[in-house]
Amino acid sequence: xxxxxxxxxxxxxxxxxxxxxxxxxxxxxxxxxxxxxxxxxxxxxxxxxxxxxxxxxxxxxxxxxxxxxxxxxxxxxxxxxxxxxxxxxxxxxxxxxxxxxxxxxxxxxxxxxxxxxxxxxxxxxxxxxxxxxxxxxxxxxxxxxxxxxxxxxxxxxxxxxxxxxxxxxxxxxxxxxxxxxxxxxxxxxxxxxxxxxxxxxxxxxxxxxxxxxxxxxxxxxxxxxxxxxxxxxxxxxxxxxxxxxxxxxxxxxxxxxxxxxxxxxxxxxxxxxxxxxxxxxxxxxxxxxxxxxxxxxxxxxxxxxxxxxxxxxxxxxxxxxxxxxxxxxxxxxxxxxxxxxxxxxxxxxxxxxxxxxxxxxxxxxxxxxxxxxxxxxxxxxxxxxxxxxxxxxxxx
Numbered sequence: 001x002x003x004x005x006x007x008x009x010x011x012x013x014x015x016x017x018x019x020x021x022x023x024x025x026x027x028x029x030x031x032x033x034x035x036x037x038x039x040x041x042x043x044x045x046x047x048x049x050x051x052x053x054x055x056x057x058x059x060x061x062x063x064x065x066x067x068x069x070x071x072x073x074x075x076x077x078x079x080x081x082x083x084x085x086x087x088x089x090x091x092x093x094x095x096x097x098x099x100x101x102x103x104x105x106x107x108x109x110x111x112x113x114x115x116x117x118x119x120x121x122x123x124x125x126x127x128x129x130x131x132x133x134x135x136x137x138x139x140x141x142x143x144x145x146x147x148x149x150x151x152x153x154x155x156x157x158x159x160x161x162x163x164x165x166x167x168x169x170x171x172x173x174x175x176x177x178x179x180x181x182x183x184x185x186x187x188x189x190x191x192x193x194x195x196x197x198x199x200x201x202x203x204x205x206x207x208x209x210x211x212x213x214x215x216x217x218x219x220x221x222x223x224x225x226x227x228x229x230x231x232x233x234x235x236x237x238x239x240x241x242x243x244x245x246x247x248x249x250x251x252x253x254x255x256x257x258x259x260x261x262x263x264x265x266x267x268x269x270x271x272x273x274x275x276x277x278x279x280x281x282x283x284x285x286x287x288x289x290x291x292x293x294x295x296x297x298x299x300x301x302x303x304x305x306x307x308x309x310x311x312x313x314x315x316x317x318x319x320x321x322x323x324x325x326x327x328x329x330x331x332x333x334x335x336x337x338x339x340x341x342x343x344x345x346x347x348x349x350x351x352x353x354x355x356x357x358x359x360x361x362x363x364x365x366x367x368x369x370x371x372x373x374x375x376x377x378x379x380x381x382x383x384x385x386x387x388x389x390x391x392x393x394x395x396x
Contacts, residue, residue, distance in 0.1 A: 037377055038251060040260045040306040041138070041162070043123075044284065046267030047116065048310040049277060050330040051360075053089070054103060054348075058082050061351035065317040069273055069324070083344060088282040091289035092333075099342040100292065101335050102395045104369065106349045108329035108362025112312065116268065116326075119311040124162035126367050126386050137370055138259050139165030140385045141378070146258075150218045153250065154261040155243040163261055170261075171218050174246065180223035222255065229253035232297040233290045240264045240283050244291040252298040258378065267310060271321035284308075292335065305377050305396065306335035309366065315358050316351055328359035332369060334395055341395050368393055 055071050056062050057078070063070045076084035077093050085093045095101050111129040113119045125133040135143075142152050143165040152163050152170035163170035173179040229252040235241040243262045250257060264284055269276050288306070295301035313330030329349070346364065355361050371390040374382035383389045 036303055037379070038258055038260065038300075038304045039373060039378060040247065040262070040304060042284075042288075042306065042308045043120075043261075043263040044267050044280075044308065044310040045116075045120070045263045045265040046269075046310070047119075047312045047314060047326055048267040048280075048330065049269060049273065049314040049324050050105075050310070051314065051316065051351075052273070052277060052324075053086050053281065054079075054105070054331050055084050055086065056082060056348055056351065057084050059351055061316075065351070067318070068322050069318050080344065083348065086278070086281050088278045089285045091285035094289060095292060095335060096343070099339070100337055101333060102339045102342055102345050104332045104334070104345045104364055104393070104395070105347065106329045106360060106363040107309070107332045107366050107369065108312070108360075109365055109367070110362075112328040112359070112362070114312060114326035114328070114357075116311060121161060123309060123311050123366060124160060126370055134164075135166050136160065136162035136164050137385055138162045138261065139169065141259065141374065141380065142170060143167045144384055145378075145380050148218060148221070148256070150222055150255070150257055152259040152261070153222070153257050155247050156262065160261060160263075163259075170259075171222065173219075173222065174243065176219075176223045176226040176246070176250075179219045182219070222250070225253040225255040226250055227253075229298075231294055233294040235290050235294075236283065236286050238283055238287070241287040241290070244287050245294075248291055248294045251295060251300050251304060269314070269323045270319065270325060271323040273318075273323040288335065302337055304336060305338070305373065306333075307369070307373065308333040308335070313360060316354060316360065317358055328355065328357070329362040330360075332366070334369075336396070339395055345393070345395055364393070365390060372396065 051062065052069065052071055055076050057073050057076050071086060075087045077087060077090060078084040079093070079096060092101065109122065109129060113122060113129050122129060124136045126137040127133045138152050139162065146152065146168055149168060149171050154160055154163050154170060154172040155174060156172050157174055159169060159172040226249050229249050231245055231248055235245040247260050247262060264280065266276065266280050292301060295304055309332050310330055313327040314324035315327045319325055349361050349363055353361070367386055368390045371382040371386055372393045372395065374380050374385055375392060376396050
């Protein structure tokens, strides 16, 4: 079988398994055994406005800087004498009241970048702001401590940089059934029939073949595990709720996946912020509460930690379009039932002592959160994955 026939027989070369944003798995696997705990990472894409999420309702600077978009005191779900939840977060507040939520304020990094793409890359690779990495922090975890591509899964059709390693990439899928059906495509199977063909080693075709083998194996494993479980709760009928529904089935099936990744987009609220953010926060909170209840019902919540972040916060001062522009420091949510410090981990920084751009100053490097999760939760060498040492926090 020559190269021309190989490629002709596989229409997948242009449309399916060879495309990294659908699924890509490499052949070199680490052999270190993974632990039993799971991490769920959720990105609120677009830059969620943290000040209108966790609200300093007794701070005059908050209301002075946001005359049109500040949340009225009467609408805030109070958590402490100074901070409260947006009214759309009542479901998250339910989890907070049970001791399942830790909120870390003022999270960021030195010399923050206010571009969605660049700041997302920084968060996903755990790089410095002037450093450009081609691998994600979860991908490097997979390289060093994984065995198979499905040890980390993104519930989406495309794979984020966070899950891309040097040797091994994670798996991306919204629907395990569709993923498996695609892996059984006749053209795909036809290519696999030529495993012994020596010509496949030319021009990386052997490498691509091995990639396809890994992809087919992962697709079958994920589908089979997904079929063995069901959801015990009814999820909100929206895209994010469906992502968590799929994730819960995989977790409850006992799949050997240590990190799950998902996202909820739409938080780039430059104009008419109030309605948009209210709707999105409601979707997030209601879906998360059902997700937690589903895991609790099936006995998997104790071994699951949920981390929610956004690539940056918003400017303290509202803009002329009743929205907010790109900012810097923001809050991060940790959700689980093994938290050492449920509630607020730290105080909100000053709303009057801002940086030169009018943004909140960070006091917690996001990589300290990653280091803590890697070391204390997943039980691995964080410095090996983050490429340098960061101080650990005391939330787990």
